[in-house]
Amino acid sequence: MTTTRPGEVTPDAVTHDGAPTEESAAVSRRPQPTHARQIAQEPTAVMECIGVDVRYGDFLAVSDVSLPFGLNEITALIGPSGCGKSTLLRSLNRMNDLVDGARVSGSVHFWGQDLYAPGVDPIEVRRRIGMVFQKPNPFPKSIYDNIAYGPRVTGMAVDSMDDLVENALRRAALWDEVKDKLKQSAYGLSGGQQQRLCIARTIAVEPDVILMDEPCSSLDPIATLRIEQLMAELRDLYTIVIVTHNMQQAARVADRTAFFTAAVDETTGSRTGLLVEFDLTSKIFEDPADRRTEDYITGRFG
């Protein structure tokens, strides 16, 4: 067995979907925060949810979430399936506008401006606050055109598209692997490369914030670690919010972590997502304030 610190996960100690193997789980049930970055106790909020509710028709999926997202930090959203993580994430860049029946109330501030105020252009919102999805979703185009697409359709003033494409691919740590085949189809790349291409495509339109919804769930452990390294590099330039089911991943990459759960209405049986606790990742994983967080991170629930 490879020697690890308690809770540390090596590529051979996770299953294909990134979950710890029985062997690694036996080392410790409690994920250990492994990146010891010094950050302020309170975040400098680039974005902030204030009393956010999200409904699908009459169904209240997420209730009363207030949460800041710190500048140049990685914030992880964790919690059991169905507690509204993706729903909340989509409310951060008005992606829910595109979902039938979805309605957001409360406020989402971006540099102090309410993204849901009248007159705010949702297309511009999605340029400034980009999103990377669970499954890599390159366009059926060349590698080059995948990156150039966003700047072209948004009419960005670009001196040299070649330079822009190269820069985006370099930032996404993909340039060396694709520089000789830029005109080839993006579909010819591996899953992990495709996900880095999608990150490059997001970066190409110069966002401030990158939202990631389980970006590694379809990747193998090596590609997963590559994306995690990339996130740590990108944090200096962008603010990142990541939804993950992989506790070890949250413990490895996130500066702060928000734990959500779903409360069941006894009368109707419907489940509404709530924010239980938000704090420095080290605090959430080592000394959570709420019993529900403790139960979840140690695998007793969810």
Ligand SMILES: Nc1ncnc2c1ncn2[C@@H]1O[C@H](COP(=O)(O)OP(=O)(O)OP(=O)(O)O)[C@@H](O)[C@H]1O
């Ligand atoms: N388009 C939709 N229409 C109606 N209900 C939806 C829609 N999308 C999500 N929901 C419901 O909202 C609740 C929260 O779903 P959501 O997908 O946000 O959870 P999640 O925490 O991301 O779950 P998972 O971890 O499984 O991805 C669930 O009850 C889900 O069934």
Ligand SMILES: [Mg+2]
């Ligand atoms: Mg989800």
